[in-house]
Amino acid sequence: MSENEREQLIDEALVLHVKDYQTADKLVVCFTKKHGKLRFIAYGARYVKNVQGRLLQPFACLNIQVQQGQRVDKLRSCELVRMPKSLDMQQMAYGAVAAELTAVLTEDHEADEELYELLLATLAALTKRNPRLVVLSFAIKLLGITGFAPQMSHCVGCGTAITLDDAAWFSPLQGGLLCEACHAGYTGEGLEPCGQGTRQLWQWLATLDYENPAAFSVRGGDLMELERLLYKFIFFQTDKPLNSLNFLSQMGL
Numbered sequence: 001m002s003e004n005e006r007e008q009l010i011d012e013a014l015v016l017h018v019k020d021y022q023t024a025d026k027l028v029v030c031f032t033k034k035h036g037k038l039r040f041i042a043y044g045a046r047y048v049k050n051v052q053g054r055l056l057q058p059f060a061c062l063n064i065q066v067q068q069g070q071r072v073d074k075l076r077s078c079e080l081v082r083m084p085k086s087l088d089m090q091q092m093a094y095g096a097v098a099a100e101l102t103a104v105l106t107e108d109h110e111a112d113e114e115l116y117e118l119l120l121a122t123l124a125a126l127t128k129r130n131p132r133l134v135v136l137s138f139a140i141k142l143l144g145i146t147g148f149a150p151q152m153s154h155c156v157g158c159g160t161a162i163t164l165d166d167a168a169w170f171s172p173l174q175g176g177l178l179c180e181a182c183h184a185g186y187t188g189e190g191l192e193p194c195g196q197g198t199r200q201l202w203q204w205l206a207t208l209d210y211e212n213p214a215a216f217s218v219r220g221g222d223l224m225e226l227e228r229l230l231y232k233f234i235f236f237q238t239d240k241p242l243n244s245l246n247f248l249s250q251m252g253l
């Protein structure tokens with residue numbers, strides 16, 4: 001099939017990541033409404049006078065036209081739907097975590113409109129709610145949508161149901177909770193404590209409505225415990241550390 005016969009994609013897209021490429025170009029990762037994650041090269045986008053280049057920035061919502069190529073896709077045109085609200089450093093840093101998680105946990109060209117809408121809602125919520133909680137909620141929902149959700153209701157060792165009253169530990173390697181009996185016989189490393197409060201927080205975040213959050217009081221210790229096991233679990237799934245998380249810790253967030 002020649003380049004001309006290949007499909008042109010026209011879609012609404014949220015920019016996740018932009019990187020300089022060669023001397024004049026940009027490499028862009030987007031999540032689109034109808035075609036899932038796309039990567040493409042925007043030729044000439046680094047030239048100062050290039051209008052499209054100025055639009056290609058993280059969290060911008062754009063209408064894009066992409067020419068699919070044999071090896072790389074390239075941007076033919078883009079126009080602005082809306083620029084992101086101006087974010088402070090902290091909101092930006094947490095937004096980058098959401099963007100990177102989306103990039104690493106999805107496959108190219110796998111359409112998922114639910115995820116697209118969730119990304120838009122998450123981005124909007126970053127400026128209105130606690131961005132740390134917003135991004136944790138997003139991460140848990142993203143794991144569910146992409147099929148990576150850990151097992152939080154049954155023991156991954158023996159299959160026994162685990163209620164909030166039962167003691168439980170989290171195994172990032174096995175992808176879920178371990179019951180007391182399995183924990184007692186466990187000889188490996190890497191188990192994380194996962195208390196009742198942490199599991200309640202997990203449930204609250206998994207269904208959190210950013211517009212109308214259900215009343216819940218978040219305890220600092222539970223929050224840190226959940227964060228630690230969640231990001232450790234994601235690390236086991238993706239097998240590489242997330243740059244955006246390093247940045248968060250450098251900022252002391």
Ligand SMILES: [Zn+2]
Binds near residue numbers: 181
């Ligand atoms: Zn068990």
